[in-house]
Amino acid sequence: MELGLSLGAADGGRPELVLGLGVGRGEEERGRREGGVVGARWWEAAASPEPSVRLSLVTSVGLRWPSENGRSAARARGFDVNRAPSVAAGDAPGMEEDEEGPAAPALSSSPNDSGGSFPLDLSAHGLRGPTDAAAQGGGGRSSSRASDDDEGASARKKLRLSKEQSAFLEESFKEHSTLNPKQKVALAKQLNLRPRQVEVWFQNRRARTKLKQTEVDCEYLKRCCETLTKENRRLHKELAELRALKTARPFYMHLPATTLSMCPSCERVASNPASASTLAPEAAATAPAPTTAAARTAVASPEHRPSSFAALFADPRSFPLATQPRPPPPPSNCL
DNA sequence: AGCTCTTGACAAGTTACCTCA
DNA sequence: GATGAGGTAACTTGTCAAGAG
DSSP states (O other): OEEEEEESOOOSSOOEEEEEEEOOSHHHHHHHHHTTOTTOOHHHHTTSSSOSEEEEEESTTOOOOOOOOOOOOOOOOSOBTTSOOTTTTTTOTTOOSTTTSSHHHHHTSOTTOOOOBOSOOGGGGTOOOTTHHHHHHOOOOSSTTOTTSSSTTOOOOOOOOOHHHHHHHHHHHHHOSSOOHHHHHHHHHHHTOOHHHHHHHHHHHHHHHHHHHHHHHHHHHHHHHHHHHHHHHHHHHHHHHHHHHHHHSOGGGGSOGGGOOBOTTTOOBTTOTTOGGGSOHHHHHHSOOOSSHHHHHHHHOTTOOOOGGGGGGOSGGGOHHHHSOOOOOOOTTOO
């Protein structure tokens, strides 16, 4: 899914807002996979031609997109997930081997190592999760679809992760928002969790991040919209004043008839009546606006993206142009 | 090469459990 | 102690890509 909005055409300093919110996983996941590294960072996929959030403001409004909360350079710290953890290897009660098989030997080399280094070494703290007991009971799942074939009647138990586990996972998430299988298993061993639990935690964490980011984006776009609406109003006021000035003293009346190249009423260039591109910017601005929000968006955006952001602009105040009275029809002698 | 099927991973949405006021 | 809200672990479903046949 992709949401997009484009508002207004730039014309030499005119406000232009081009908003695109790529919510879909298409590009994101494609970028991740085509990178050949399972653990590639999703925010790197944002550099793809279809970023998850793209904003271009060519306006005097002076708004800037909030800076990315700078991904810190990979902090190399003493925990290589591709190496078997010193403590937990083999003695993690909840560990199943269906995810990786006998993982430890295979972990020593990492063909697709995406630089897996986790920040903390909780093994030094003798970390014991609160889930030990619960983890014993369940054989794990080998895939995310196998949720109903384990531990028979024992319904899902809500396991609260300890503070240390959460902090460790959080730090890991800062380094890699996605995990490759080896990282997952190593992390699970380190934390005495099942790999499935680590996987679920990362999925939920990504979802929370995205939700939070969406809220931030929405707030920001609302502010953009308000600011642009104000700016639009101001420009219209200015335009009305200029028009009033012009009708009071029509300068073209003093020009010879042969040099009169523009109809004073419709402002259409007489020599090329068929071309819409010959419309003066003001005339284009005062052209009848499409009635539906979707049509407005389609007109405004060359890419014709459907957009839920259109709702933000559904308020007629956001389309002052549409509320302008229709310009009088050109005189009959007008080309 | 093109097609179908399987598998694995993930996003999005939902459910259910736990904690706390 | 009961209760409702909020947080979140766990689950379900759908989609996509890669690989095998």
